[in-house]
Amino acid sequence: MKSSKKYYKIQNFIKKRIQKGIYPVGTYIPSENEICEQFQTTRTTVRKALDELLKEGFIAKEQGKGSKVIERRKSLGLLTVKGFSGAIDYAVETTLTEKPKITQWDPIIAFPLTKEEKKSKCVYFQRVRCINNRPVVLENNWYALDALEVIKPSDFIEGSFFKTLSQKYLIEVMGADQELRSIPASKKVAKNLGLKEGDSILHISVRFQTSKPGLNLYGDLYCNTSEYPIRNSYYS
């Protein structure tokens, strides 16, 4: 039951300190030798722990210098607006257009809910992402109330739900499934995005899995891609 692996303990110890901001982004964590001493172990074990943190995207290793805390990579493959996390940065502003509230599950959700989720009420909120003061993405989100309390509007960190999860609840996004469709805009969505009814927009249904058992975040996004395409990257 208890994972008594030494490298796992080290890995979690450091991860928690990163999440809590004790090792802030951009700084270096203690050297491998220092960690060895602290945990009374050998470099092989410490390196295994750091390798895991590397895979999870918490640190980057720099030979001759140390292991640097990095911004966790873009919520793991979340499709991003072009430039959002790239070199040419557009200023993306997020507005909370519907504050988190308890409601029923919306049948529009494209993924099957778990038994536990079906039994639970859900929390819903809506955001609009703007670039240059023009709305580009309309985003609806749901999660199970049984898995996480209703988040307060003031808790959104820079409009980001994931940053809130990570920094306030120590929960990380572990993976995502997405479905993409090109559709004509409905009257309602068109109004929200400043478009005409029938204009081509991108509809994304997404399910994010988190490190907290039972907590999935479901999303329903409408994107105006005419000016800012949606982009994503992969590497191995």
Next chain:
Amino acid sequence: MKSSKKYYKIQNFIKKRIQKGIYPVGTYIPSENEICEQFQTTRTTVRKALDELLKEGFIAKEQGKGSKVIERRKSLGLLTVKGFSGAIDYAVETTLTEKPKITQWDPIIAFPLTKEEKKSKCVYFQRVRCINNRPVVLENNWYALDALEVIKPSDFIEGSFFKTLSQKYLIEVMGADQELRSIPASKKVAKNLGLKEGDSILHISVRFQTSKPGLNLYGDLYCNTSEYPIRNSYYS
């Protein structure tokens, strides 16, 4: 000057044998101890080599059994038609509508070409992907002639360019960048996909990076997502 790392040699040795089919998919590669003996080294080094192959998606480890050769994961995040690599499998048939031929670079390519690519002529081909005999995706592809000879139509393995690259040339796809836009169908594209002009379709611009230096594959895809959405998944 020791030219290369031991684990790297082992890694490449095994990778080549997998690519060549000496270790077919589904079989087990030699045990760690056997590899140790063969290369006169220790398990630490062998395990480092196997860890790399694991990351690259060539093998899966099974405790108590061995390391099994697996189907390389879905071209690394290539967006796939729903069900294509999932449980409910649609039969996707690929038709080569334009055979590979030497031509000029098309300005529609959404990514900047490298200096070497600009100097080179390029190879172009076009395919249509059908489900239930109905066209769903129209796909244009380009690559630099200087980086790879003109591939023969008969060399396409199950309509797949990537399988051809892997099995015939031992080249693997290492990563991809994509841009997605929702657009109204042009007359030409509409005709190819059996749609009306102006219908909403998904336009994907993609650049695949390969393990062969200088070889990138550029793609320009038009997808009818009304019936079969495009899907992708991530995990960490």
Next chain:
DNA sequence: AAGTGGTCTAGACCACGCG
């Protein structure tokens, strides 16, 4: 020169799958 991470050795014991 000192400190960091990268590679490697030569062992050990454990957990798991299977006959």
Next chain:
DNA sequence: GCGTGGTCTAGACCACTTT
């Protein structure tokens, strides 16, 4: 019981960055 991969020890030397 045996072979497999998983974890771990206690060292060594190298390549790289900084002082």
